[in-house]
Amino acid sequence: MKISVELTLTPLHDDFEPAIIHFIKKLRASNLNVLENPLSTQVYGDYDEVMNLLTSEIKEAFDLIDRGLLHMKIVKSDRHDYEPHF
Numbered sequence: 462m463k464i465s466v467e468l469t470l471t472p473l474h475d476d477f478e479p480a481i482i483h484f485i486k487k488l489r490a491s492n493l494n495v496l497e498n499p500l501s502t503q504v505y506g507d508y509d510e511v512m513n514l515l516t517s518e519i520k521e522a523f524d525l526i527d528r529g530l531l532h533m534k535i536v537k538s539d540r541h542d543y544e545p546h547f
Contacts, residue, residue, distance in 0.1 A: 462508045463539035466515065469501045473528040480529075484522040488514070494541050501532075505541040 468488075472480050485502055488495045491514050494505040504511055519531060 462537065463506065464508045464511055465536040465538060465540040466504045466511055467501050467532075467534040468504065468515075469530075469532040470522055471530040471532070472526040473530065474526065477526075480522060480525045483525060484518060487518045487521070494539075496541065503541070505539050 470481055470484050471477075485495075485497060488502060488504060491504075491510075493511060493514065496503045496505075504515070515533075522531070523529065
């Protein structure tokens with residue numbers, strides 16, 4: 462089953478950029494399709510592969526920050542090639 466996941470990591474402390482950059486670089490290093498924009502990062506692929514990656518990388522990201530939020534949306538389909546029709 463293919464899924465699309467949108468992630469927004471928000472450390473709640475000063476000097477937050479290194480933790481976000483580390484998290485994104487770890488996602489990029491996977492064999493999954495990863496797209497980024499200024500507000501979020503999207504990961505596309507097989508459910509088990511995506512969720513296994515996110516389980517380990519979210520834990521590592523939380524270990525690197527004092528306090529923080531992670532917003533995650535999951536869609537049951539691969540939407541990496543979505544283009545608006547308007």
